[in-house]
Each structure stands twice: as structure tokens, then as C-alpha cells.
Amino acid sequence: MSEETKTGEMHRSGFVGIIGRPNAGKSTLFNRLLGQKLSIITHKAQTTRHRIPGFYSDDTCQIVFLDTPGIIQPAYLLQEKMMDKVLRLRNDADLLVHMVDGRRPPDADDVVWETLAQLKLPVILAVNKADLLGGQDSAAEVVGICRERFEYVDALAISALDGSGVDALVARIRDRLPPGPAFYPKDQASDLTLRFFVSELIREQLFLLYEKEVPYSCAVNVVEYREEDAIDHIDAEIVVSRNSQKGILIGKKGAQLKELGIRSRKEIEQLTGKQANLKLFVKVREKWRDKESFLKSYGYR
Ligand SMILES: Nc1nc2c(ncn2[C@@H]2O[C@H](COP(=O)(O)OP(=O)(O)OP(=O)(O)O)[C@@H](O)[C@H]2O)c(=O)[nH]1
Numbered sequence: 001m002s003e004e005t006k007t008g009e010m011h012r013s014g015f016v017g018i019i020g021r022p023n024a025g026k027s028t029l030f031n032r033l034l035g036q037k038l039s040i041i042t043h044k045a046q047t048t049r050h051r052i053p054g055f056y057s058d059d060t061c062q063i064v065f066l067d068t069p070g071i072i073q074p075a076y077l078l079q080e081k082m083m084d085k086v087l088r089l090r091n092d093a094d095l096l097v098h099m100v101d102g103r104r105p106p107d108a109d110d111v112v113w114e115t116l117a118q119l120k121l122p123v124i125l126a127v128n129k130a131d132l133l134g135g136q137d138s139a140a141e142v143v144g145i146c147r148e149r150f151e152y153v154d155a156l157a158i159s160a161l162d163g164s165g166v167d168a169l170v171a172r173i174r175d176r177l178p179p180g181p182a183f184y185p186k187d188q189a190s191d192l193t194l195r196f197f198v199s200e201l202i203r204e205q206l207f208l209l210y211e212k213e214v215p216y217s218c219a220v221n222v223v224e225y226r227e228e229d230a231i232d233h234i235d236a237e238i239v240v241s242r243n244s245q246k247g248i249l250i251g252k253k254g255a256q257l258k259e260l261g262i263r264s265r266k267e268i269e270q271l272t273g274k275q276a277n278l279k280l281f282v283k284v285r286e287k288w289r290d291k292e293s294f295l296k297s298y299g300y301r
């Protein structure tokens with residue numbers, strides 16, 4: 001049963017997938033919509049590996065946003081699993097927001113277009129990074145290019161970074177959702193575990209601290225999380241796919257791993273508002289990115 005809101009309009013609710021090429025700004029938009037850091041963001045492509053739900057609620061609606069990994073042609077099993085998470089939106093979402101970096105719209109042969117077609121859902125185009133574009137005309141040009149390649153139900157320019165256009169985007173999403181009650185309590189932000197968020201914060205620091213292939217070869221598992229009143233004790237393992245990467249991760253006399261620990265701890269303490277005692281362990285699992293059983297146990301189902 002859907003109820004009328006204070007303004008007399010119907011309460012609306014639904015699931016909205018945020019999709020697009022790596023680095024388009026999906027997680028930046030997601031966090032801005034939710035007013036908090038639920039998804040990790042770096043300047044590197046393929047930062048997000050999971051499908052992350054975040055609940056946007058106000059008096060008139062509840063929107064469950066789903067942040068997703070950037071769409072690519074998969075080269076190994078982990079990336080296939082990442083793309084599965086995008087394709088599963090077909091069953092789980094009412095609407096999609098396609099984020100495009102306004103400076104580089106996807107080429108005509110980009111795998112993104114095929115994915116959009118496969119998903120068979122209404123799609124709103126959000127031309128992002130408007131703050132870096134030369135005004136309305138350039139955004140309109142990008143909209144024109146994208147509309148030649150896909151039939152969107154709506155399109156607008158936004159900046160996920162400075163927030164311009166984001167309220168308008170929410171209003172347009174809301175108008176397209178069916179009347180319905182909230183799915184979750186309105187003060188809840190997500191249904192993922194603290195362990196998950198902590199492992200993601202460590203992965204974010206891995207992306208920022210290490211170069212080239214290393215961050216892409218790492219998975220992070222929180223293996224122990226023990227809460228005390230004033231402090232959390234956390235053991236996390238970092239899984240690498242080759243022995244040589246273990247050395248890089250640890251660094252000379254353990255300096256790099258120590259730095260990773262310090263940076264991650266700061267982020268975790270910001271999240272929990274408590275002190276954290278973080279211990280990091282490095283483990284080698286040959287070619288884990290291509291092995292079903294490892295992927296499963298690291299949460300990439
Ligand atoms: N100038 C500007 N930068 C932005 C904007 N939105 C995102 N960025 C930057 O773009 C980079 C990628 O942002 P993310 O939010 O991680 O992108 P993503 O689409 O989630 O990337 P993947 O998870 O790798 O698919 C970061 O450095 C962001 O700060 C924007 O509106 N303007």
C-alpha cells in the first residue's frame with residue numbers, strides 16, 4: 001500500500017542502477033546522493049568491484065541506488081563477475097542512470113552500448129564532470145552524440161563533484177518511479193556490513209598508494225573484527241596473486257605496508273568514530289582473480 005505524503009503526492013520508491021564506463025564518476029555521484037562515503041573513489045579506473053546499495057530517503061520517496069563496477073570487456077574471471085553485477089540490474093532495477101564523462105563520451109563500438117541494450121530498462125543520461133566542460137553547449141553536444149547511440153528517456157548535465165544538477169536528477173528519477181512504500185527504515189543508509197566497508201577503505205588506500213597492476217591484483221578480507229567500547233580490533237588480509245607482489249606490498253623493511261596501515265586506520269576511524277587497532281597480513285594466492293573458489297570466498301559471487 002502506498003501512502004500520500006504531506007504534500008498530498010503519492011509516496012514513491014524503487015531501485016536505480018548507476019552504470020557507465022570506469023572513472024565516469026558513478027561512485028562520486030552515489031556518495032553525493034547519499035550524503036556520505038559508502039563507496040570508495042579513486043582517480044584510477046575499475047575502483048568499484050561490487051554492487052553497492054545505498055538508500056536515499058526523504059518525505060516523498062525512497063530510492064535504492066546501486067553503485068556498480070565500470071563497464072568493460074572482461075579480461076579475467078574477476079572482471080566477468082564484475083560485469084555480471086551490472087547485468088543483474090536487469091532483474092533488480094526499475095531505472096538506470098548512465099553516467100558519461102562529458103570530456104570523453106564512449107565511442108560507437110564501446111561495449112557500454114551493448115550492455116545498455118541488454119539491460120532493457122529505461123535509462124536517464126547524466127553527462128558528468130560538467131564543471132570541466134566549456135558550458136551548456138559542450139554538454140548538449142555530448143547529449144546529442146549519446147542520443148545517436150541509445151534511446152534515453154531523459155538527459156541532463158551534472159557535476160557529481162560540485163553537486164550541480166544533482167537535485168534535478170533526483171527529481172527526475174523520482175517522477176519515474178512507481179508509487180510505493182519505503183523498503184527500508186528511512187534512517188538506514190545501506191545493508192552492507194561494517195566488515196565490508198572496512199575492507200573497501202583498505203582497498204581504496206591500496207589503489208592510492210601502489211602503482212600499475214598491484215592494486216588490481218589485490219583483494220582485501222577482514223578476517224577478525226572485535227569491538228570494544230573505545231576501540232575496534234581488526235585483522236585484515238591482503239591477498240595478492242604473485243609472490244613478487246607480496247614484496248612490493250610490504251616494501252623495504254615493511255615501510256610500505258606500515259604506511260598502508262596508517263592511512264587505512266585513519267579512514268576506518270573516521271567511519272566508526274572510534275579508535276582502530278588494525279593489523280594487516282599479506283597472503284599469496286596464485287592467480288586468485290581467475291579462480292572461482294577464491295573469488296567466491298572473497299565475496300565476488
Ligand atoms: N572534475 C570532476 N571530477 C569528477 C566528477 N565526478 C567524479 N570525478 C572524479 O573522477 C574520478 C573517478 O571517480 P569515481 O567516482 O571513482 O568513478 P567511477 O565511475 O565510480 O569509477 P569506477 O569505480 O572505476 O568504475 C575521481 O578522481 C573523481 O574525483 C565531476 O563531476 N567533476
Ligand SMILES: [Mg+2]
Nearest residue numbers: 026027047048
Ligand atoms: Mg566506482
